[in-house]
Amino acid sequence: xxxxxxxxxxxxxxxxxxxxxxxxxxxxxxxxxxxxxxxxxxxxxxxxxxxxxxxxxxxxxxxxxxxxxxxxxxxxxxxxxxxxxxxxxxxxxxxxxxxxxxxxxxxx
Numbered sequence: 001x002x003x004x005x006x007x008x009x010x011x012x013x014x015x016x017x018x019x020x021x022x023x024x025x026x027x028x029x030x031x032x033x034x035x036x037x038x039x040x041x042x043x044x045x046x047x048x049x050x051x052x053x054x055x056x057x058x059x060x061x062x063x064x065x066x067x068x069x070x071x072x073x074x075x076x077x078x079x080x081x082x083x084x085x086x087x088x089x090x091x092x093x094x095x096x097x098x099x100x101x102x103x104x105x106x107x108x
Contacts, residue, residue: 006036006044007053008083011076014054020067021045045070053079 006028013019013027025041028034048054053076056068072080 002036003040003044005087006033006040007048008080008087009033010041010044010048011053011072011080011083014070015072015077015080018057018069018071020069024070048076051075 009028009031010024013024019027021042024045025036025038028036028041045054045056049056049070052073054070054072056070058066059069061067
């Protein structure tokens with residue numbers, strides 16, 4: 001389940017601006033995903049590239065060697081919109097279930 005969520009999160013991040021692997025990892029940490037192993041991100045990026053959701057391009061870096069920046073594709077934008085829609089529905093349903101459950105627990 002986390003991989004699907006991570007893919008959606010990566011699409012959201014990359015759609016805001018092109019990013020390289022380490023910057024993606026830092027951004028995920030900023031949003032509370034510090035427990036995601038760094039070895040999870042790169043295979044996921046490779047898989048997303050194979051699916052045509054993102055493309056990687058080597059670019060010069062001010063801080064050293066070239067870096068591979070990832071850009072979202074048109075298919076990636078569609079996948080991102082679908083993820084956001086599905087997440088909205090899922091989170092609403094889970095929240096409803098939690099609140100219904102806690103309301104039932106309080107009435108006992």
